[in-house]
Structure formats: C-alpha cells, structure tokens
Amino acid sequence: MAGSEERRVLREVALLTNPTAGKGRGARARAEAMAVLSRAGVTVRDLVGRDRMEAESLARAAVAGGVDALVVVGGDGMVHLGAQVVAGTATPLGVVPAGTGNDVARYVDLSRTDAAAATRRLLTGEVREIDLAVSEGRYYATVLCAGFDAAVNERANHMTWPRGQMRYNLATLAELRTFSPLDYVLDLDGTELRVTALMVSVGNGPSFGGGLRITEGAELDDGLLDVVIIKPLSRLELVRTYPKLFSGTHTTHPQYEHHRVRQVRIEASGVVSYADGERFGPLPLTVEAAPRALRLLC
Template sequence: MTSDITLFVNPAAGRGRGSRAVRPAAAVLRAAGFSVRTVLGHDAPDALRRAREAVAGGTGALIAVGGDGMVSLALRAVAGTPTPLGVIAAGTGNDFARTAGLPVRDPAAAAAIAARSLKGDGGRPVDLGRVGDTWFGTVLASGFDSRVNDRGNRMRFPTGRLRYDAALLAELAALRPIPYRLRLDDGPEQHIEATLVAVGNGRSYGGGMRICADARLDDGLFDVTVVGPCRRTTLLRVFPRVYRGTHLTHPAVTTHRATTVTIEADGITGYADGEPLGALPLTAETVPAAVRLLGAR
C-alpha cells in the first residue's frame, strides 16, 4: 500500500462544507502517516479527468470530499480498479455514506475511519449499479421523483430548498399515473402504471428518503420499489413514511429484487445519485464487488 493518497474535493458541496472539510480531514490523514494531495476541477468533466489521472498514477486511495454528486464522480474513477474509495461526507444528501454506515458531516471522524481501513483491511468490497458507462452507488430514480428534479432544474426562482418544494407542489398538482414497461432479469416485459420506479443499489436518496429501505451494498442485487397509481392525498399520507422505510408495507407499493432492470416510459428522465442519466429507456445492471470502500460496515 502506498502512503500517497488523494483527496478529491468539491469545495462548493453543502454550501461550502466541502471546502471546510478538507483541512480537518487532511490533518487526520497526515497524522496517520499518509502523504495527502488534493484534486479539484474547474467543472465535473475536468474533475473526473483529474481523478482518473490520480488513479492511473497509482494513488493509494481516492477519498471523495463532498456529497453524493462527488461520490458519483469518484465511483467513475475507481470502479473496476484496485484503488479503494474513501468518503468524507460533506454534502447535502450524503445518502451513499448513510447506507455504508460512514460518518456524515464529521470530516475528522470519517478521515480517521478511512485511515484505519487503509492500514487494516484495505476496504470492504461493495456493489455498484451501472447504466452504460456510468456507475452509481445509491438509487436510480424514474417517475414522479425525477419529474420533480426536472422541473426544479428548469426553475430560476425560488432558490435553494424552496425551489425543490415549489417543483414538488407543481408536480403534485399534475400527478398522473405513468405507463411503464419493466423487465427484471430475463423475465417477461411487464406493462404497468406507476407513480415511480426506483432501482436501489443503496437504500436512500434525497437526504435520507429510504425509498429502497431493504437494499444492501453487498448482496449482488438491486432492490426495486414500484409505487403504483396514487391519489394526491394518498401520496401525501405515504410520503412521510419514506424517511422511516415503512412505506414498503403500503398496498400501493410493491418490491422486487433483480440483477438487471430495464425501465421504459415516454417523457421520463432517469436520475442516479441525484444526477441525470438521460431519457428512458435505461438498463441498469448490478456489478458485485465493483469497488473497495474504506470503513464501510
């Protein structure tokens, strides 16, 4: 194991928490005997290029400092390589870190765990999802939730969390079932109407919404949550249960497990790790032990 490791930083994550997390994280890693270099990028493609260069150059670990968007970029750099991934969760949602049992918004504690893991087991193998050449660690979202993201991304006002809330209310007013074509592994194509279909490598998205509450990072399977057609009043009643994962017992919700999932629906964008993947149809496959994750439980 080389003692040279790389902090892969989004300084803007969590309204500046990413930038503030670098110093305590680096101090802990250096105190543990590691040589630390920091990699930033002018934009996402530039950051990914720099991360891949660090991995190709033999860095002992790539440690993402930021939120799920930064972790998603880091996964693209390390997936399928021997380079382990560490996570200093300093973003808004931090769902990948939550699922892995890593500290959230405590950079010193997260760095200490990464250092112990590097000196010990070298990280635990965990699964990832893959759509084409894009990897994801948490959830592939499609339907009502992705429409909220689409609308929020188009809005100029309001800003911040209020923009998401405004987009949510607008999509709720326009709520209607979506005709899906869904295929699980080699099974038959299912024609269903649903409010959303979520494909989970991890349990949660959106900062703790446990949409695929029983998903595990090491079982080689996706958990697929299908929310059937709902009235607005039903969705409003069920929605708070998503944070506890108890929505899975509602009659409108069905769950499945599969290694490959193909989703088709007209006019729907797929999002994974909160980032747009593109319009459906999309096929996601689970890749067991695709990355070694430092400190995962």
C-alpha cells in the same frame, strides 16, 4: 453490511473536492480532511477540478499514478464521479461527506456532520467490497429514479434554498401539483411487465435524497437490484405516505410493489432518470447489477 473485508495502509491519497458542495461545506470539509491526513503522515494529492470533466480527469490521472486511495469530499454526486474512476479497479474509494443527501455515508455510518471524524474512520484502512449498478458503462451507488422521484430531483437541483433534506421536501410538495402517473414497460430478468405508476426506482442501496428509503431492504452486497414500483396514489394519499419513506414503512402500502432482479430494462415516454442525485439519462435504460464492483474505505 456484510462483505469481503481487508485493511489497507494509506501512504498517499488523492483528495478530490467539490468546494461548492453543501453551500461551501465542501471547502471546509476539505481543509479538515487535509489536516487529519497530514497529521497521520499521509501524503495528499489535493485535486479540485474547474468542472466535472476536469475533476474526473484529475482523479483518473492520480489513480493511474498509483495512489493508495481516491477520497472524495462532497455529496453523493462526488461519490458518483469517484465510482466512475475506480469501479472494477483495486483502488478503494473513501468518502468525506459534505453534500446535501450523503446517502452513501449513511449506508456505512460515516459522520455526516464532522469531516474530521469521517476522515479518521478512513485512516483505519478498512476496505469493503460492495455492489454498484451499471447502465451502458456508467455506474451508480444509491438509487436510480425514473418518475415522480426523478422530477423531484430535477426540481431540487434547481433550488438554491433551503439546504439539506428540506429542499427535497419542498420540491416534492411543488411537484405534487402537476405530476401525472406514467405508463411503463419493464423487463425484469426477461419477464415483461406493463404498469401505470407514479415512479419506478432501481436501488443498489436502500435510500436516496437524504434518507428517503424508497428501496427499503436493498443490500449492498447481494448481487441484486431492488426494483420498486409505486402505483398511482391521490395527492392526499401521497402526502400521507411520504413520511413513511424515511422509516421504510411504506412497504406495506397496497400500491407498493418490489422485485429483486439482476437486470431491468425501463421504458417510459419523456422521462429523464436520476441516479446518485445526478442526471443519468433518458429512458429507455437497461440497468444491471455489478457485484463487488467498488472497494469502499469505511
């Protein structure tokens, strides 16, 4: 990943944890991260909110208090929370992966299985400026899903078993039974497009859901959003195509369409979008690129 780089000395960090991430992996990763940081002489403000609102409030107070970095322990949902706090500020965000998808960690080659190794990477102090996407003041780092992919996210978030990528695979198979194509109205940098599709995805980065590379080719520092349209497929064809999402080779399918824009407005009836694995909001939505909005410790 290209982009503006610098190094930052870490003397004091806020460590914000989702202890329930990854069925308890968050709590274990927190302990490992704290041990690594303490051995390195870094002062740690240990933050655990009772809910999302309290966690964000604690993080904002720590950043306002002048910590050198906000480090989140958890999955892409915790990155999402952290981005709301530090986007547009000089405070960098660090990630210790401990969630289900961990796509932001994939973007920057952080270990997704060894919390201590991921924390040691943060101690190098290397900061890279990357883009975010933003809609009505709310940021996301990975992909906004608005269709079949959002329905899969919704189902997966209500499943307690299994862990990891297999949860998304099973949710996909379950959603196949009932999902029907949707009618969309898109505004792509001022050009209107009406299309019937299974999904419309808006990527800041190339993947979501644990490595599903739906917006293959998306760059984190090009100042653009990657809008991917998957037009109607039969259930059998979707099952055949699904494995290609992990390698990004679905881009040659005739029902695939890709646009790069600075802004997109998406309209469709009855769709609740997801971004970073979190409920983002009902359509219609306007999403804009936010160039170099996040300083990422990686």
